[in-house]
């Protein structure tokens with residue numbers, strides 16, 4: 001039998017010592033991040049092979065575990081917070097964000113009902129309302145924090161489905177006699193639309209992709225025609241997803257035009273602002289928010305553009321009660337939890353247990369203030385435009401889409417035309433394998449293009465220039481080798 005003293009927690013003195021050690025570890029990591037490779041160049045399985053396959057029989061000291069993290073885990077990571085990480089939408093961690101995460105850890109509450117943690121519920125309501133104000137959404141919009149935008153759109157479409165075919169919630173699609181619904185999103189919209197349709201039993205195929213204009217924005221004329229054709233064919237148009245900041249080019253769909261089509265056809269309008277909506281905090285972007293007030297739902301990911309670390313996504317619904325009606329379900333063992341408060345976040349989605357996500361956001365928003373966040377976001381936009389200027393000044397490269405928010409899509413066109421796709425892909429692969437920078441690639445109108453996303457507070461003009469030089473040198477090398 002073990003000594004009962006040894007099965008409790010670490011002693012307070014030992015824990016304090018470990019925390020100090022960890023504080024130094026975190027500060028060193030942050031200070032020295034630039035000396036790390038941005039990404040590993042290991043073969044799949046290499047990290048797993050280096051770790052013991054057997055679970056530990058006996059407890060191990062924290063120092064040993066931290067040492068293994070340094071030796072086996074950190075080198076096996078893509079460092080999204082590295083200043084030379086320019087992939088996806090850009091990413092950042094900041095000191096307030098790390099502090100916010102650390103403070104959340106010992107509190108370890110469940111934010112499922114008001115009673116299970118009043119402060120978590122009320123702070124969530126407050127933080128969600130701050131973001132609503134920054135998005136210029138009217139007060140009738142209420143929000144809920146989820147992990148991701150994919151989960152947000154699924155919940156939004158569940159409400160759309162219930163309102164268009166009441167009692168699907170109770171009887172299911174078939175017994176409720178639901179029609180075959182259609183959802184429309186641009187060909188550039190995120191695949192979370194299809195994922196939502198899969199989860200809701202609406203059918204992946206019933207997400208119809210609307211063509212875009214030369215700037216990759218949804219073509220409202222084409223949308224109108226597709227809806228009319230579907231009505232003739234006995235489908236029931238349910239919802240349109242307009243994107244503010246598409247995944248490849250950050251293009252922004254014409255929300256006002258789309259909103260009026262939704263109004264005419266009594267359809268749900270969901271705005272996917274996962275990336276782009278955060279940019280509404282810039283005063284010059286106020287026009288971006290035109291007609292957002294006409295939406296039924298809108299999703300914004302502060303973990304993409306408002307400095308909150310993953311995961312933190314907010315779904316707003318015009319009249320949040322519409323969302324509650326579809327998801328509230330109070331089992332007997334939780335009924336006592338719901339007597340005092342109107343707002344129990346478990347009622348606003350499928351998740352019961354919920355993290356106290358609002359705390360880290362509150363720490364960050366207060367530390368930076370609106371002004372601090374806006375200054376940083378404008379710098380991302382400035383750097384994106386500067387990078388685009390460098391591309392325009394070199395005839396061997398071309399911009400493939402207008403620079404939007406913090407995203408630049410470009411292509412090397414200075415080599416053998418028949419090999420252009422291959423070369424563009426290889427430039428990205430070679431740079432990423434070098435560990436010195438990290439870019440992504442995508443396809444636009446069937447052509448492979450390189451892409452960078454600015455969104456890291458550590459990335460300076462000098463880093464960007466270094467990345468640009470790497471792109472040019474790598475293009476030259478590969479072009480010579482081919």
Ligand SMILES: Cc1ncc(COP(=O)(O)O)c(C=O)c1O
Nearest residue numbers: 148149150190245246247272274
């Ligand atoms: C436009 C857009 N919508 C939705 C998503 C999905 O976001 P999440 O990872 O929060 O589900 C992404 C992801 O990059 C995106 O670019």
